[in-house]
Amino acid sequence: MASENHNHTSLQTRSVHAGEKPDKVSGASSPNLVMSSTFLADPEASFSAEGSHGEDDFFYTRWGNPTVAQLEEKLASLEETEAAMAFASGMAAITGLFFYCLRPGDHLLLGDVIYAAVSETAGDLLEDLGIEVSRVDTSDLEAVSDALRENTRLVYIESPCNPILRLTDIAAVADLVHERGALLAVDSTFATPIATQPAKLGADFVVHSLTKYLGGHGDAVGGAVLGLEKDISAIRRKIGIRLGGVISPFNAWLILRGIATLHLRMRAHESSALAVARHLEAHPAITKVTYPGLESHPQHELASRQMSNFSGVLTFQAKDHARLPGVFAEKLKIIHYAVSLGHHRSLLFYIPTDEILKTSFQLNPEQEANYRSFAGDAIFRLSIGIEDPVDLCADLDQAFQSLNPSS
Ligand SMILES: Cc1ncc(COP(=O)(O)O)c(C=O)c1O
Incomplete structure (x- = not known):
């Protein structure tokens, strides 16, 4: 045996x-x-x-x-x-x-x-x-x-x-x-x-x-x-x-x-999340991207010390955020508009700040300000799956494009 x-x-x-x-x-x-x-x-x-x-x-x-x-x-x-x-x-x-x-x-x-x-x-x-x-x-x-x-x-x-x-x-x-x-x-x-x-x-x-x-x-x-x-x-x-x-x-x-495939998947989640995060950082519709693997994450030094893999979840903030959940749910072809994370399939969900502060957290004004420094008025939480990041970026781009077809 x-x-x-x-x-x-x-x-x-x-x-x-x-x-x-x-x-x-x-x-x-x-x-x-x-x-x-x-x-x-x-x-x-x-x-x-x-x-x-x-x-x-x-x-x-x-x-x-x-x-x-x-x-x-x-x-x-x-x-x-x-x-x-x-x-x-x-x-x-x-x-x-x-x-x-x-x-x-x-x-x-x-x-x-x-x-x-x-x-x-x-x-x-x-x-x-x-x-x-x-x-x-x-x-x-x-x-x-x-x-x-x-x-x-x-x-x-x-x-x-x-x-x-x-x-x-x-x-x-x-x-x-x-x-x-x-x-x-x-x-x-x-x-x-x-x-x-x-x-x-x-x-x-x-x-x-x-x-x-x-x-x-x-x-x-x-x-x-x-x-x-x-x-x-x-x-x-x-x-x-x-x-x-x-x-x-x-x-x-x-x-x-x-x-059994966790180590392989985590490597793929991390490298694709980094690629998508960098793509979104340069996108004109996006105002902020948060991902522990980005140098711009306020705790990137701690992340580098404490995490030997930056994992696969990122968040982004967008200019026209209130219209976007409907656009994403309708237009995304690969990424599913759904809760959860860590799946082989990419998942995206909208989390407006006022709502989650009201329904779920009981924060004092200082804590709320800290939450907003990470989340602004709303974030989209994007769990990057193990699909090709080129396809994920193209999927997001075509959904954004439908907001503003002439651009
Ligand atoms: C960080 C974290 N902990 C715990 C849970 C709860 O896990 P489950 O949905 O398996 O009950 C979730 C669910 O999203 C989560 O994100």
């Missing part, structure tokens, strides 16, 4: 091999898809989540599953954490982490710009449960230090953050958070382990929406929390088994297959 531990090999090799085990019965080289919801049990097995079910035995798919376990092992290997637990979605992973870490009276410090649904959940559900929530621009270390409280239990950030692509110095924030006795969770969905490994920079938890780059093909929703074995096994017991938001083995199998 082939080796099961590839931790001495490079990320590239681990994305292909880590976690995958040839089938013991057939010798099949590719990961098995095991859809069974239940497994023949040890007569001593307990019916409770707290009970023993044998170290390597599977019991019921909400407890664990052979296909899901291969995905979890691969993820932990890529992020270099002790363990990982896969969830039904990124949101299930994130809310699972919140339920695991936070109790009434605790303070949750959030990055002030993060995926909208996370901000909305914290400001709505968590506050209703008696958890204090506040927000800080985590790219400002002094502000983070000032925002930490006696009862801060968890600091939760994204880098680069959705949707404005502002970065946080993860190692510096981890030091601050740990000095004050709190825990740091980093949603690294935009970066992927190919670019940044937050646990190696000091994060206690790493979170992913597997729906994005890790799955990579826009056909499977999933999420994951990674960290120490003791925390992940408690999360599995208290959150996975009891709240039940576990991933389907079929989605785990698709995502496992997607990850």
Whole structure:
């Protein structure tokens, strides 16, 4: 049987091999898809989540599953954490982490710009449960230090953050958070382990929406929390088994297959995103392009230090922005006007600043000004797929041309 531990090999090799085990019965080289919801049990097995079910035995798919376990092992290997637990979605992973870490009276410090649904959940559900929530621009270390409280239990950030692509110095924030006795969770969905490994920079938890780059093909929703074995096994017991938001083995199998090409795809996403970003920077209809790989990104130095791949999402601002969503939805032939990111297919979506500030973030005037310095009145978030960037630029150009046919 082939080796099961590839931790001495490079990320590239681990994305292909880590976690995958040839089938013991057939010798099949590719990961098995095991859809069974239940497994023949040890007569001593307990019916409770707290009970023993044998170290390597599977019991019921909400407890664990052979296909899901291969995905979890691969993820932990890529992020270099002790363990990982896969969830039904990124949101299930994130809310699972919140339920695991936070109790009434605790303070949750959030990055002030993060995926909208996370901000909305914290400001709505968590506050209703008696958890204090506040927000800080985590790219400002002094502000983070000032925002930490006696009862801060968890600091939760994204880098680069959705949707404005502002970065946080993860190692510096981890030091601050740990000095004050709190825990740091980093949603690294935009970066992927190919670019940044937050646990190696000091994060206690790493979170992913597997729906994005890790799955990579826009056909499977999933999420994951990674960290120490003791925390992940408690999360599995208290959150996975009891709240039940576990991933389907079929989605785990698709995502496992997607990850095998992660390093190749990330290289293609990055080089195409840079080409499209440079093209858009020179386009007369565009007023600003933000991409961590551009020298013009205000944190390009941090991006170069913290990201070994600038990933594939860029944003742009345009002169006639309010008319453009309709034009793009109708005229784009290759790029899909749709939410999400990290797929092999390019995706574009319009995010007007006033609306997202109102619906999703609760920012003070200084934080709003900082948001606007990245986003102006509106951004288009463009997730560059693995198509030829020449075709993507031509697709965008012909859509802009239809705004002003005589030019
Ligand atoms: C940064 C980030 N985290 C988490 C999520 C939620 O992931 P999912 O859609 O898999 O629940 C998203 C979704 O867009 C996201 O962009």
